[in-house]
Amino acid sequence: MALSDCLWLLPITDGQGDVRLKRNGTIQVLQRFDGRESQWPPTDWDTYFRADPRNFLQLLEAEAGLPAPMTVPSSLTATDGVSPLPSRSQNRTWPRAG
Numbered sequence: 001m002a003l004s005d006c007l008w009l010l011p012i013t014d015g016q017g018d019v020r021l022k023r024n025g026t027i028q029v030l031q032r033f034d035g036r037e038s039q040w041p042p043t044d045w046d047t048y049f050r051a052d053p054r055n056f057l058q059l060l061e062a063e064a065g066l067p068a069p070m071t072v073p074s075s076l077t078a079t080d081g082v083s084p085l086p087s088r089s090q091n092r093t094w095p096r097a098g
Contacts, residue, residue: 009064019064027060034065
């Protein structure tokens with residue numbers, strides 16, 4: 001049995017659909033969820049990181065034959081001035097590796 005470091009999107013039922021987000025590889029639409037033929041070429045992560053994330057995901061959803069969500073949660077980017085890490089003044093201690 002082989003292991004794979006991959007987020008694999010498959011249909012809930014016995015339908016069609018196969019999208020793979022490989023951690024050390026590419027983003028692939030191998031089979032659309034609506035049964036049509038996929039035109040999505042394997043796309044490396046650098047392409048995603050350089051793209052507008054919402055636009056890229058809209059294209060991926062459309063190419064995978066997935067319905068677009070009615071609402072999308074708000075998000076912050078690193079340039080919003082909000083750090084995901086606590087400041088030193090919050091006196092948090094981090095566990096030591098070991």
